[in-house]
Amino acid sequence: MVKVIVGTQFGDEGKGRIIELFSKSADVVARYQGGANAGHTLIIDGNTVVFHLVPCGIIYPNTMCVIGNGVVIDPEALINELTNLEKYGFKAGKRFFISNSAHIVMPYHKSKDDITGKIGTTHKGIGPCYEDKYGRRGIRMIELLYPEFFKEKLKTLVSSVDFQPMYEQYCKYGEILAPYIADTTALMNKWIQEKKEVLLEGAQGLLLDIDHGTYPYVTSSNPHSGGACTGLGISPTCIDEVIGVVKAYTSRVGEGPMPTTMAPDIEEAIRSRGKEYGATTGRPRRCGWLDIVLLKRVLMTNGIKKIVLTKLDTLDEMSKIKICTKYVPEANFALPELMYKTQPVYEELDGWQTPISDIRDYKKLPAATKKYVEKISELLNVEIVAICIGPQKDATIFL
Numbered sequence: 001m002v003k004v005i006v007g008t009q010f011g012d013e014g015k016g017r018i019i020e021l022f023s024k025s026a027d028v029v030a031r032y033q034g035g036a037n038a039g040h041t042l043i044i045d046g047n048t049v050v051f052h053l054v055p056c057g058i059i060y061p062n063t064m065c066v067i068g069n070g071v072v073i074d075p076e077a078l079i080n081e082l083t084n085l086e087k088y089g090f091k092a093g094k095r096f097f098i099s100n101s102a103h104i105v106m107p108y109h110k111s112k113d114d115i116t117g118k119i120g121t122t123h124k125g126i127g128p129c130y131e132d133k134y135g136r137r138g139i140r141m142i143e144l145l146y147p148e149f150f151k152e153k154l155k156t157l158v159s160s161v162d163f164q165p166m167y168e169q170y171c172k173y174g175e176i177l178a179p180y181i182a183d184t185t186a187l188m189n190k191w192i193q194e195k196k197e198v199l200l201e202g203a204q205g206l207l208l209d210i211d212h213g214t215y216p217y218v219t220s221s222n223p224h225s226g227g228a229c230t231g232l233g234i235s236p237t238c239i240d241e242v243i244g245v246v247k248a249y250t251s252r253v254g255e256g257p258m259p260t261t262m263a264p265d266i267e268e269a270i271r272s273r274g275k276e277y278g279a280t281t282g283r284p285r286r287c288g289w290l291d292i293v294l295l296k297r298v299l300m301t302n303g304i305k306k307i308v309l310t311k312l313d314t315l316d317e318m319s320k321i322k323i324c325t326k327y328v329p330e331a332n333f334a335l336p337e338l339m340y341k342t343q344p345v346y347e348e349l350d351g352w353q354t355p356i357s358d359i360r361d362y363k364k365l366p367a368a369t370k371k372y373v374e375k376i377s378e379l380l381n382v383e384i385v386a387i388c389i390g391p392q393k394d395a396t397i398f399l
């Protein structure tokens, strides 16, 4: 079975814990796009462990972990992450694989990243690295295994002053990472043929997709479920299921349209309860009501038939909860200027105004919580497989 897990909004939906949850029964966990700008934070045995590039399947000792060709890799960040994971007892060993075709983030990518600050990137060089990929100037992991080719290419890309230290540094990274660099396309296809349980994890969110998100306020890759095929070299016919992670409200970091804005006092309450501050930058995220219009489009374009609903507990104190069911005038998703002008039309539901984080039985949830969950399922015409009602590992109820 091959499953893709994607964030359905603007990222920060709580994908990390869902991926961790599903990783438990997976033989293979693979990343297919993005770079060290993404991140999951997991609490493992009381330790906070941060994942940027390594799939969180690494915490299970028999799980194969893959970084696909669609990911851009900062070798320094990756080596630091592997070293850190080893400190907690998670060894990469012979079950960690990096695509030989994945592009490498270079120091000059970082210095060029989002100089105007408009897009709100994390300044990790991801965007400029993808620009070089599409400009056919990129350097790929395999080149680190062949320093003579790497040398000639790098000479054409950097000044003679920068060349030698950069060359030596990246050759060192290459030596450290060499045991993991592989033809991951061949491996993925072999495992799929062997009917392994395969989990493909998307980073960021579908509304940040370079093609299907709110361009230009988007990421540089395709979190889209189809990105899992191009980003790993597998066929669309291999994918059995796409599971969407939906946060019970909306949040967005950086600029770009988010029609379902809340009144400032409500927004502040949600931000503080949901700890909606950028993981890398600490910037406050904008928070809004759940947007069914955007979600319907995302579910349609990605083939999502099942969702996990996260952070319901963040709404615990609300007396009323709004859901946006349409826009007036109808939204034109392709132009942010038109998205900014559109007015959301809401349905209003009663809040539950009681803590739900300790409940583990769906039947025991307040009637208003169940009504909210069921309303979302009905409006989206989708199966909700689980709900998350707190940050604790076990605060998930399977439906």
Ligand code: GDP
Pocket: 007, 011, 012, 013, 014, 015, 016, 017, 018, 039, 040, 041, 273, 274, 310, 311, 312, 313, 314, 388, 389, 390, 391
């Ligand atoms: P990602 O960017 O989508 O991978 O998001 P993460 O997995 O890093 O989750 C973002 C934050 O949300 C983390 O601090 C989680 O602990 C927290 N979180 C996830 N699910 C829930 C939930 O159901 N309730 C609450 N209160 N926090 C949650």
